[in-house]
Amino acid sequence: METVLALKGAAYKYYDKITALDGVSLSIMQGQRFTVIGANGSGKSSLLQVLAGLIFPQTGDVLFKGVAFTEKSFRDKEFLRQFRTTVGYVFQDSDVQLFCPTIYDELVFGPLQMGMDEEEASVRAIEVMRMLNIEALRDRPSYMLSGGEKKKAAIGSILTMNPGVILLDEPTSGLDPRTQAFLVELLFALNDSGKTIVVSTHDLALVEELQGETCVLTESHTVERVAGADDILADEEMLLRVNLIHEHIHRHKDSKGIISHVHRHAHGD
Ligand SMILES: Nc1ncnc2c1ncn2[C@@H]1O[C@H](COP(=O)(O)OP(=O)(O)OP(=O)(O)O)[C@@H](O)[C@H]1O
Ligand SMILES: [Mg+2]
Secondary structure (H helix, E strand, O other): OOEEEEEEEEEEEEOOOEEEEEEEEEEEEOOOEEEEEOOOOOOHHHHHHHHOOOOOOOEEEEEEOOEEOOHHHHHOHHHHHHHHHHEEEEOOOHHHHOOOOOHHHHHHHHHHHOOOOHHHHHHHHHHHHHHHOOHHHOOOOHHHOOHHHHHHHHHHHHHOOOOOEEEEEOOOOOOOHHHHHHHHHHHHHHHHOOOEEEEEEOOHHHHHHHOOEEEEEOOOOOEEEEEEHHHHHHOHHHHHHOOOEEEEEEEEEEOOEEEEEEEEEEOOO
16 A cells, blocks of 8 residues: 655744754555544644645655655655645635635635636536535625534535545534534545545544554644554553543442542543
């Protein structure tokens, strides 16, 4: 299997002083489901933005199909076209992504930018609106949508570009259970059609559902472990260490005196 995106010892600091990633190495294979997990501030969004070519590591490398790239690589029109048509990125905050007058405009924007003619772009937009069940929102501006509807529109604006790799930053946060289930189904359908799916989350239930290769980030912005979802979820000591589960100590009395029980919870339980 081909490695589509990889990091080798990548470190990133905002303003050259706030560390977001520290010596991160990982490989994402073509067609894989890949999950990045970590506590708040561990570097998940930064990691996805490095993979999306939006920010660039100051040390170490980020590679696309085995070739290291930098900000300069995007001055090459052919590289720019290949990368941007292959890798799609769905922001954690949909408001950052949606800027067109209507949802329809949002969905045709990418294809038109790529030089597709209007008729073809329109066919794609209609197809994607149907897939996401957002046809009724077609002529609405994004500020007239609910959070979940915005998320679908933001995902739609990436799907119309038909990228082979889709990076989604906390795609299920703020969605109701039915919409979350819809999204998980959608991610599986996209993955079944051959797309590489990379998801960041701190929701361990989502990690279990996706059953992807899972990379755990620590609060010091390093990689703790990369393994299959079940191995990661079974490693409670490690999940405690990286602050993805926490312990509650309950004390109560029985005939022998005070007894303490330790219960472990995922955040949100
Ligand atoms: N625009 C920014 N400017 C400065 N520092 C930032 C910026 N964005 C993130 N950081 C810092 O970089 C580190 C990693 O942040 P990042 O947003 O990647 O974490 P995250 O794992 O996505 O967190 P969350 O779960 O809260 O979304 C944090 O210490 C954060 O404070
Ligand atoms: Mg984030």
